[in-house]
Amino acid sequence: MHSSSSGELETQRPVCRICWENTCEVNGSEEFLSPTPCSCRDERSNVHQACLERWILEARSQGRFDAGTICHACGDHYSHPALSLTVLSDEAVRDAKISTASGGGEGVDHREPLAIIGGTGYVGRSLALHLLGHPTFRLGAIVGSSATVGKPFSAVFEKKEEALAEHYGADLWKPMDFPTELMSARVCGVEDVIERGECRTALSFIAPEHGEIEDRLAAAGIKVFSISPHARFDPSNPLSVPEANPEVLKDAVDKAAGEGFEGDCHSLVKSPNCVTCGVVVALKALDAAFGVEDVSVTTFQSLSGRGDAKYPRDVVMGNVYPLHGTVERTGEYQHGELKRIMPDVKRVSVAAYRVPVQRGHLVDVRVRFRCETKPTARAVERALSSFDPLRDVPLPSKPRRVIYVKPLDEEETGPRIGTPRPKDDHEYEGGMSVCVGNVVCEDELYDVRFCLVVNNVVRGAWGAALLNAEYWHWLKGRKTAAPGEEPAAPSAAARIEC
Ligand SMILES: NC(=O)C1=CN([C@@H]2O[C@H](COP(=O)(O)OP(=O)(O)OC[C@H]3O[C@@H](n4cnc5c(N)ncnc54)[C@H](OP(=O)(O)O)[C@@H]3O)[C@@H](O)[C@H]2O)C=CC1
Numbered sequence: 001m002h003s004s005s006s007g008e009l010e011t012q013r014p015v016c017r018i019c020w021e022n023t024c025e026v027n028g029s030e031e032f033l034s035p036t037p038c039s040c041r042d043e044r045s046n047v048h049q050a051c052l053e054r055w056i057l058e059a060r061s062q063g064r065f066d067a068g069t070i071c072h073a074c075g076d077h078y079s080h081p082a083l084s085l086t087v088l089s090d091e092a093v094r095d096a097k098i099s100t101a102s103g104g105g106e107g108v109d110h111r112e113p114l115a116i117i118g119g120t121g122y123v124g125r126s127l128a129l130h131l132l133g134h135p136t137f138r139l140g141a142i143v144g145s146s147a148t149v150g151k152p153f154s155a156v157f158e159k160k161e162e163a164l165a166e167h168y169g170a171d172l173w174k175p176m177d178f179p180t181e182l183m184s185a186r187v188c189g190v191e192d193v194i195e196r197g198e199c200r201t202a203l204s205f206i207a208p209e210h211g212e213i214e215d216r217l218a219a220a221g222i223k224v225f226s227i228s229p230h231a232r233f234d235p236s237n238p239l240s241v242p243e244a245n246p247e248v249l250k251d252a253v254d255k256a257a258g259e260g261f262e263g264d265c266h267s268l269v270k271s272p273n274c275v276t277c278g279v280v281v282a283l284k285a286l287d288a289a290f291g292v293e294d295v296s297v298t299t300f301q302s303l304s305g306r307g308d309a310k311y312p313r314d315v316v317m318g319n320v321y322p323l324h325g326t327v328e329r330t331g332e333y334q335h336g337e338l339k340r341i342m343p344d345v346k347r348v349s350v351a352a353y354r355v356p357v358q359r360g361h362l363v364d365v366r367v368r369f370r371c372e373t374k375p376t377a378r379a380v381e382r383a384l385s386s387f388d389p390l391r392d393v394p395l396p397s398k399p400r401r402v403i404y405v406k407p408l409d410e411e412e413t414g415p416r417i418g419t420p421r422p423k424d425d426h427e428y429e430g431g432m433s434v435c436v437g438n439v440v441c442e443d444e445l446y447d448v449r450f451c452l453v454v455n456n457v458v459r460g461a462w463g464a465a466l467l468n469a470e471y472w473h474w475l476k477g478r479k480t481a482a483p484g485e486e487p488a489a490p491s492a493a494a495r496i497e498c
């Protein structure tokens, strides 16, 4: 019980068992999960959903892979529908006996095997951890270059993680822990995947100069979902972010059905650049509500955006530098992709910078609207937070909230801290939600400006490819299960009157 300065006892308010506050320290909610997700009782039964999700992710990143399935306080198995993304069903975890292309393989696992191309890289390693608990896909093959083929995945994983942590230092870089569940996995080559024929779906995280690997897989009849810039601007390859342009994959599946699905593998399903993946959902939400005319984007991109390639420490530490004119074409990609996904936007201006942050890209977005009467900041926030165009489509990796709108941090004592911030705001819903804050409409040049944090490794990389794979399979399932019956058409958010 708290006591006030006058010595009077204040009425005790229930507190969350994780943050020890009534108001959630993650998102300001005062609601506790109800019903309680485990057998914890009395004062331990109260828990904010966002706090629990954050705790689960932290525990998992420290190698506790049963976090999210079992409550570490009472030992009970979690069951709560609202925890669908981060908390795995008991069944999914029990069944998660990983069989890899060259080892493991005990037990029956009915989930579809996925090949991860570029699986030994930064994005691939992060996905390998996540797939341990995925309800419909399992790790089928970890594919690397000739430098790593045949090696134990654990040795490659740990060596690369150690190298990054040593290079950037513990203050900046936190390595991922290797999961014991994958101890028997070995790295394999692309030819192994093609010859074995077990994996019919591949997620590709490969540099553009090795893009022919994707073409070889496609030619072998394997459906490839890729984040690589390779062939990303080829109009025959769908460029898809399911919440932003759901019609693109839907059209592709309709077309594939006409060709018999197995014959469709020639087209690669592409996700855009990591920044585009985040910015485009916010812009689509605003376009549906107010009509987007012009967009200016300035990015502050974290170091993990370049995977295992290490920037010289003395250049990046305590520094910021423009990416324009360097080998990194990130700004150029964002410009072209925004124009392709939102062809009605008139003018797009992009400037990209690299900053010494491990994970999470911060993006400053400025927009001019088409609507005559300009919206208030609150109306913009409402349009963003209510955006849910796939609400009727049940995909395991789809965030419950596509966009989290964050109010300013308000502390009773001490100054307000500007928000959102990459370090603190990149893990909503396991990194699949985009976080928006700092929404300002009093600007002399633009109708609104705001900041956005996108998790470049999850929402901007493997999560983007995985969501496309899930959506593709869902659309395909609907198509083959009930010919003639269309999946519920995802509709854009309702237009909000200005
Ligand atoms: N990091 C991020 O946040 C994002 C990255 N991307 C894009 O994703 C791709 C991968 O990114 P990231 O994981 O960060 O990169 P990394 O450099 O960390 O990983 C590269 C991967 O490619 C493999 N590889 C390299 N050469 C070959 C080859 N000749 N044949 C087969 N495999 C090969 C590497 O294998 P080996 O270990 O054997 O060398 C490794 O698995 C890039 O195109 C990047 O632009 C997109 C969005 C976000």
Ligand SMILES: N[C@@H](CC(=O)OP(=O)(O)O)C(=O)O
Residues within 6 Å of the ligand: 227, 228, 229, 272, 273, 274, 275, 301, 302, 304, 305, 306, 328, 329, 330, 333, 456, 460
């Ligand atoms: N290059 C991006 C990551 C990415 O999205 O890759 P690409 O631009 O190759 O699609 C970054 O620096 O953060």
